Amino acid sequence: MGLTFSDVQLDLRAVVRSFLAETAEGADRRQAMATGGPEPRAWTRMANELGLQGLAIPEEYGGSGGSFVDLAIVLEETGRSLLVAPYLPTVLAGQALLAVGDERARARWLPAVADGAVVATVALTEDSHRFGVDGLRVRARRAGDHWLLTGAKQFVIDGGAADLVLVAACDDTGAVGLFAVEGNSDGLVRRNLEGVDPTRRLSHLDFTDVAAVSVSDPGVDPVGLQRIVDVTLGAIVAEQLGGAQRCLDMAVEYAKTRVQFGRPIGSFQAVKHSCADMWLQVEAARSAAHHLWETIDAGADGDGETTVAAALAKEFCSRAYTDVAKRNIQIHGGIAITWEHDAHLYLKRAKSSELLCGSPDHHRRRVADLVGI
């Protein structure tokens, strides 16, 4: 127990960081925010030069066969850079197909996900507070060899741009399955939301008898469906960790260089203590995240350990990221209250990641229930 990174993994991180610094930050990021998506060549480069979309997809489907930890390393970097691109939802769709998909679904969709040809997402959430596979209301009813979906999904990441939407829906016994829907299907209305985080696109999706192919029939694989939830949380905390570390780095850099009263402000104890507290938060978040990623890679979760680890990590990393993002602004002073400075982007990503996929309160209650407090 206790994650250590191999030289290959350290190289992966360095390569991705360098690529993102060159293509996804500063003016490039502002441009992507304005146009609503990444520069298409950057997305293609991510797939072709770096194999990022297919990193944790098995080689037989055109991926690199990497572990979840490998994927988490990349997500830390995309979180650190606030990459404006549908990378998170696309790789999560890949992981969902691997968690529950039958061979047909995998063979049909994974190669296109791996080579960046398809933007994908998973539509799970149906209300603003909870996140999980219980109590879903989107209905799936059989129609010959396919299914028809009716209902509403909310806060779907990149739901508006997705070519492939994987939808968790239940049959009339309440058993849950996973279904594949093409983004431009008849009966699917996609409403893009104006969210506070300009680096991430969210949509509400309304389904009225939308044709869908079953990826996993209702009731067949509840463990696999729970894994999709846990892996989603594992991916989000990776982004949160990367963003939180970036906020710490920004604050420390500013404290070293900003001079007031004839000395760098980092020489004042109040600023030092705030930075130390940020560091403590980030290190604790890292411990929670690493433990979760390890349990995800350890395999199928019969004993529920991954589910507890996921709820705990999402709860803690969410609050840590928001706290650190606020402190980063505080340490910067007035300059960080401007649109032009990047600090607000991190605050907005922090706050929205905190409340998407289950708020800290939601996950805290889950930890209490799962652990038996």
Added chain:
Amino acid sequence: MRINGTTEPTVHGSAAADVESDDEFREIVRAFLTRNHPGPPPHARDEKLEWQKSWLATLFDGGFAGPNWPREHGGMGLSFPRQLVYQEEYARAKVPGPLGNGVGIAAPTIMKYGTDEQRRRFLAPMLRGDRVWCQGFSEPEAGSDLPSLRTTARRVGDEYVVTGQKVWTSHADHSDVIYALVRTGDAASRQRGITYLVVDLETPGVTVRPLADLAGGTTFSEVFFEDVRVPVANRLGEENGGWRIARTSLGNERAASALKSSAMYRRVLDELLALARERGATDDPLVRDRLTDLEIRVRILQYGAERTSASIIHTGEPGPSASGARMQLAKFEQDIHEVAVDLLGADGLITKGSPEAVQRGRWLTGFLRTRASTIGTGTTEIQRNTLAEQVLGLPRDPSMPS
């Protein structure tokens, strides 16, 4: 040692350390601790002290003392992973730990900077518990600013004559030896004029006065020195070279300690959860929420300790996860005790002397005592400064003396 497929019953600790498999090592340690368990502690203070010393002697004679001490100095010289196994078994067995604080703090300095004669004279009796050591560093006017310490030592022939006062000396009232930092340089010499001396507490001129702590116990003392004569042979390292050597530590004991502490607090939280359920306190969603917060934090402490272990095993260095561990733990132990007192309500206010006290007042006593967690061995204010400067590279405050 496996002989004919069975474990030989009386394996000496030195041989245990050499067995090939960790599982076999664990069995041997467990067997020794079980077979030699000293039973429940006596209540009377003097009897309890004897009980502890007797146990430490048994441990030492059996070859199971000093898991992280080098073998040449009487320890087991265990690898880091084996130290973890040892600590797990030791905690599980619920046997008493070392007396005083010399074993973890003075011993490394003696091993690294002591003469052969000093090592022979000091180490084995310390490890065996025959001589109990306590630390004389802090003074009434020198706490966080320890380099300003004022207890002086005047060189006269082959002795130092020591005059001054130490405070917060834990265990001094049942110790035999005090290891002290004293001033041999001029008044303004700070770190450059400090010498490390080992003083027998029976020496004429030494007075130990126990201090009552806020929980009504006597966990620490004042120690007064009035023209106390200390042989130069009791000086560790060079004259005026004491500051540099005072904080020597053995390998990765901080990391092992973090693992031990996080495991211990897992158990303490389990005990609090059991108490809370027993009293129906978990029916209150606010109480439940606070307990869940502690649950999350104790798990994160364990995960952090695991990261540190993994880092040591793979790279030899504890890595960043070790730096914050003490502060996180200090806050945790304060919070767990306060959450406990709070969920007991007014019942939580009853002190241990009363028959109505809940669990002999352990949570209340702990709430009071853990005020020291953020003060002793470096206040959290100083620790944050150190973390900011050494880990984050933030600039020193120019108005602080160097």
